[in-house]
Amino acid sequence: MKGRQNDILAAAGFLLPNILGFLVFTAGPLVFSLAVSFSNWNLQRTIPFQWTGLDGYRELMRDNEFWLYFVNTIYLMLGMPIAIGGSLFLAVLLSQRLRGMVVYRTLFYLPTFTSGVALMILWKALYNPSFGPINAVIDWCLQGFGINDLLHAIGCGPLAAPQWLLETKNLLGLDVEQVGFVAAQRGIGAREALIIMGVWIAIGGNNMLLYLAALTNVPQELVEAAQIDGASRWRVFRHITWPQLAPTTFFIVVMSFIGSLQGGFEQARVMTNGGPAGTTTTLAYYIYTKAFQEYQIGYASAVAWILFAIIFVITLINWKFGQKELSY
Amino acid sequence: MPPMKWLFAASFAVLVVLSCVAWSIKPEATGTGKVPLLWVSDDNPARREQIELFCKLNPQYDLRLDPTNTGMEKVIVQSIAAVGPDLFDCYDGFQLSGYVKSGIAWDITEELRKEIDYDKDVWAAAFPNFVLDGRAYGFPTNVSANAIWYNKDLFDACGLPYPTGPWTWEQFIPIAQKLTVREGGRIKHFGLLCDWWNWRQFVLQWGGDVYNEDGTRCILDTPEAIAGIQFLHDLMYKYNVMPSPADEAAMATAGGWGSGTITYFAGGRGAMAIGGRWWLCTLRTVQQEKKKEGKGLRLGAVEGPHGPVRVFRGYARATLVNKHSPYREQALDFIRYEARKPYNDLINAQADALATVKRFCYTPEYLHNPDFPEEDYNAVWRDVMDYAVPDRVSPFINGQAASRIIEKQLDLVKNDKKPVQKNLQRDPEARARYDEIVRRKNR
Amino acid sequence: MTSDEAAKSVRVYEPAGRGGLGTPGYAGWWYRRGQFIASHGLLAVLAITMLLPFLWMVLASFKPLDEVENLNPFPSRWQPENYAKVFDQVPFARYYFNSVLVALWVTFLQCLTSAMAAFAFARLQWRGRDMVFRLYLATLMIPGIVTMIPNYVLTVKLQLLDSYLGLIVPASFSAFGTFLLRQFMLTIPPALDEAAWMDGAGPWTVFWDIALPLARPGLIALAVFTFMGNYGSFFWPLILIKSEHLRTLPIGMLYFDSVYGKQTNLIMAASVMNLIPLIVLFVVSQKFLVRGIQMGGVKG
Structure with missing residues (x-):
């Protein structure tokens, strides 16, 4: 690309349409919300508007709820690596030139299509502690394979199938009322239920679609040449496909972090109401509640900008890590 | 493949045509002069x-x-x-x-x-x-205002006379227990169905309230309020006449009447239910649908049982x-x-x-x-x-903010995770948090 | 970072010669057959778990109201009239048309503006490029909900309230799309556009004839995402649209979801119909994706 060091004019032309809309509909409102985060703006006008500087941020640091929901948000991200890895695996399978691949792709994408209400009702039924098929299978395994008898023999209490959406317990034993761990809270509960559901929805969803698109850009001649040279499947993937996928992987990882840090809103709103006892409330849902149910726009903006800072730092880390690992 | 330029130009043309269609089937500015x-x-x-x-x-x-x-x-x-x-x-x-x-x-x-x-x-x-x-x-x-809907068919099946009011919860319990019928390990129908958000009615009936008169204090930790919530809890976990959250989840799949108390009741999953007259909008639809299948849903209504105080949520x-x-x-x-x-x-x-x-x-x-x-x-x-x-509201605190704190504690009661007493009274932290919010609003 | 590095990673694996024309010698018939069965078997099992909820939804749309949430997927009495009812009770066809029209416009505009911006970020050299790009990226990190109010006030000020334009214009510029397409354009071997530059082609020609065709897989993915996202958007049309004839599907569906009569079976019927344009779009887009492979093969 020598000799084309500065295309500033052309670049300006190409950027113009996007940057105009971007300035008006994104940048402007963002600056506005940043300004608002330094005020006590309340839609309900019980308190007169005033600039409060960093008060909102200070209050937030002391806000027990904020930290609880922050922990929830992070915890619910645990399914992310599985979802991304699974998407890649599926995409590789589906990028083979076999008959009926479009049918499979469509089928895998269906959960992303299907309306949230339908999915919610169905998953609630699946997670039903007494009659749901998931617990039926777990019970069958526990009884059938004599696992409980075995546990009894070695002096442990019997295992019971989890209560799923009704349960505040979680794998790490996070406490309900303050940030911390309690042994009594160790188990499987609503958060795990949401993680599993999330992986199921995401695995054949947008990430798979992106990987599929990226895989079609992998030059087929390279792959075939390598195969002729006798390279194993894994080596072909590792040394030809994977580097070609690097920019897409980078995109997916960055967007997944952003998406899941801002996520959990729909689930909380339609499926769990953020419960039981607030264990599935995420920061995005908290911001919504603060802004549109409690009218504290100022405070909600402060939470949003703290969330921004967290995402920003994570993206920077991704960037550094990505440069090394993804040769990007 | 046509060049990209053409593809975009063609899409644009199609969109313009579609927009013209949309524009042309726009309804007339109706009712001139209206x-x-x-x-x-x-x-x-x-x-x-x-x-x-x-x-x-x-x-x-x-x-x-x-x-x-x-x-x-x-x-x-x-x-x-x-x-x-x-x-x-x-x-x-x-x-x-x-x-x-x-x-x-x-x-x-x-x-x-x-x-x-x-x-x-x-x-x-x-x-x-x-x-x-x-x-x-x-x-x-x-x-x-809340009263009781009852299912006449289920009363008849159990050979019980239709209830009449006014009556108390003491009179209610034995009847509801007879109406809670098990069949093959599963509960066929419960004596009572009640939406959880009616907990305020129980607090009121035991003489408590959510806020004090001037709305400066949350008084859910008074003995009256605790007794009311305790009773609601006991309906689920002591007398077993009302579905706990786990039972309710089970009903959705087993009985297949959709979630929501109205649909459970309409589906014969409860002999009585605390509700309002507006339920009838849905119940009439269900009756019509059932009629088509040659079945029916015979309804009755009676004043709800009361506690120490005879009041109902309006x-x-x-x-x-x-x-x-x-x-x-x-x-x-x-x-x-x-x-x-x-x-x-x-x-x-x-x-x-x-x-x-x-x-x-x-x-x-x-x-x-x-x-x-x-x-x-x-x-x-x-x-x-x-x-x-x-419902009494406090002018000082956003009802949504208060209920987020309150509901979180009540969620634990509802799921039987924490004793009522401990939950409402001995949670100094929740207490302090609430008062702190009121103080700040009051300032 | 920079495209140079990405380019390097591509160049390293340039083939020694143009192979791929002969028959792969190592793969016997049995090997290929086994591979075929294994792939299909695994995919089929996975696909069924994905298909079941959808089937369940379709069946639920034929159920009487009282059976909707039953785990037993089969209605005791088939009610195809649920579909007719959806059209009877609300002007569903109009909502449908509005949703598709708005989503198509947004998709078109977003693809175009994002592709142009992505080209500037990925294939043109200019000072401050990466700074500006990072700024773009940073705006993705703010939850959209806090910009809702200023955006709304602005839209009203621009006289776009209660109009198609108000639904289309603010949604047509996306940092997400720019980021996505930039990543795809980075994978294009620089040799390709360098050759074009050498031949004296301007940026406009390079954009349309080289960058866009080669970024087509990304463009298709973006089109699917944008269409889906906009087609399902709820809160923005809820506050922006006041006239019945401009309502979109998600708003129209509120009718079946009211406190008094939650008609879940009709919600299911409406949702199934809601899905049809999405599935059509998806299948068509995937056809294009397959053709993309062949094209890329010829060109590369």
């Missing part, structure tokens, strides 16, 4: 009939519905940009104070007094929705007028419509809860709707209004 009025309310068949009647009685107006998901977000956001609707719904006292304090609701006290002596003529339970500090900002659309919805609307004077005609006979009769006939003007509930048509002759329980819904108490 005043357009916009009402933000939830969209449903009953609401559309109410609008139709208004437009028939007042041909000078073109009243349109702007649907919402019943929160305040829409009206608030629209009003910030000064493009709010002309009329909008208000679902509780806290929303009213929000609208008034934001300067969106218009004080129509004088105009309303010319139409109706609302202090005397309107059910008291509807007041928090439209009256604040003695000023009126709109008019209630409908009102309701609630309402009201329509307010937007202060900044250019048509606010005209919008008053809708408020007047809501205070008059045709509208009130329609509400009663639709069973969209209860008409807000008392005297229209004392008519023969109310007691016996000729279209639904089997509905012989209408007097119950009216008479229970005398004991209806609306």
Whole structure:
């Protein structure tokens, strides 16, 4: 690309349409919300508007709820690596030139299509502690394979199938009322239920679609040449496909972090109401509640900008890590 | 493959054509000379009939519905940009104070007094929705109080006489226990179904409340409030006459009647249920569907059992007028419509809860709707209004913020994770958090 | 970072010669057959778990109201009239048309503006490029909900309230799309556009004839995402649209979801119909994706 060091004019032309809309509909409102985060703006006008500087941020640091929901948000991200890895695996399978691949792709994408209400009702039924098929299978395994008898023999209490959406317990034993761990809270509960559901929805969803698109850009001649040279499947993937996928992987990882840090809103709103006892409330849902149910726009903006800072730092880390690992 | 340029150009052409189609099938600016009025309310068949009647009685107006998901977000956001609707719904006292304090609701006290002596003529339970500090900002659309719906078929099957009120929870328990029937390890139907958000009714019936008189303190930690919640808890976990959350989840799949207490009840999963007259909107639909299959759903209603105090939760919805609307004077005609006979009769006939003007509930048509002759329980819904108490709101704290803290604790009670006493009384941290919020608002 | 590095990673694996024309010698018939069965078997099992909820939804749309949430997927009595009811009770066809029209416009505009911006970020050299790009990226990190109010006020000020334009214009510029397409354009071997530059082609020609065709897989993915996202958007049309004839599907569906009569079976019927344009779009887009492979093969 020598000799084309500065295309500033052309670049300006190409950027113009996007940057105009971007300035008006994104940048402007963002600056506005940043300004608002330094005020006590309340839609309900019980308190007169005033600039409060960093008060909102200070209050937030002391806000027990904020930290609880922050922990929830992070915890619910645990399914992310599985979802991304699974998407890649599926995409590789589906990028083979076999008959009926479009049918499979469509089928895998269906959960992303299907309306949230339908999915919610169905998953609630699946997670039903007494009659749901998931617990039926777990019970069958526990009884059938004599696992409980075995546990009894070695002096442990019997295992019971989890209560799923009704349960505040979680794998790490996070406490309900303050940030911390309690042994009594160790188990499987609503958060795990949401993680599993999330992986199921995401695995054949947008990430798979992106990987599929990226895989079609992998030059087929390279792959075939390598195969002729006798390279194993894994080596072909590792040394030809994977580097070609690097920019897409980078995109997916960055967007997944952003998406899941801002996520959990729909689930909380339609499926769990953020419960039981607030264990599935995420920061995005908290911001919504603060802004549109409690009218504290100022405070909600402060939470949003703290969330921004967290995402920003994570993206920077991704960037550094990505440069090394993804040769990007 | 055609070059990309062509692809984009073709797409653009198709879109332009589609837009022209959209433009051309735009409806005419209807009713030339009619005043357009916009009402933000939830969209449903009953609401559309109410609008139709208004437009028939007042041909000078073109009243349109702007649907919402019943929160305040829409009206608030629209009003910030000064493009709010002309009329909008208000679902509780806290929303009213929000609208008034934001300067969106218009004080129509004088105009309303010319139409109706609302202090005397309107059910008291509807007041928090439209009256604040003695000023009126709109008019209630409908009102309701909790009583008991019962399923006559299930009573007959158990050989029990239909209940009559007034009665107490002590009288209620043995009957409900007989009506909780197990079949093959599963519960066939429960004695009682009750939406969890009715916990306030139990607090009231045991003489407690959520806030103290002036709204400066949350008093859910008083012995009265704890006793009320404890009883609700016992209905689930001690007397086992009411489904716990786990049971309820089980019903959704096993019985297949959809979630929600109304659908469980309609599906015969409970012999009695705490509810309002507005349930009938749904129950009538179910009855119709069942009729097609040659089955039926025979209903009865009775005043609910009471605790130490004979009170029941009352609630309402009201329509307010937007202060900044250019048509606010005209919008008053809708408020007047809501205070008059045709509208009130329609509400009663639709069973969209209860008409807000008392005297229209004392008519023969109310007691016996000729279209639904089997509905012989209408007097119950009216008479229970005398004991209806609306939810008390604190002017100092956002109801949503308070309920997030309160519900979190109650969630633990509901799922039997923590003893009631410990939860409400010995949680100094929640207590302190709540008081802190009130203090801050008070400042 | 920079495209140079990405380019390097591509160049390293340049083939020694143009192979791929002969028959792969190592793969016997049995090997290929086994591979075929294994792939299909695994995919089929996975696909069934994905398909079941959808089937369940379709069946639920034929159920009477009282059976909707039953785990037993088969209705005791088939009610195809649920579909007719959806059209009877609300002007569903109009909502449908509005949703598709708005989503198509947004998709078109977003693809175009994002592709142009992505080209500037990925294939043109200019000072400050990466700074500006990072700024773009940063705006993705703010939850959209806090910009809702200023955006709304602005839209009202621009006289776009209660109009198609108000639904289309603010949604047509996306940092997400720019980021996505930039990543795809980075994978294009620089040799390709360098050759074009050498031949004296301007940026406009390079954009249309080289960058866009080669970024087509990304463009297709973006089109699917944008269409889906916009087609399902709820809160923005809820506050923006006041006239019945401009309502979109998600708003129209509120009618079936009211407090008094939650008609879940009709919600299911409406949802199934809701899905049809999405599935059509998806299948068509995937056809294009397959063709993309062949094209890329020829060109590369």
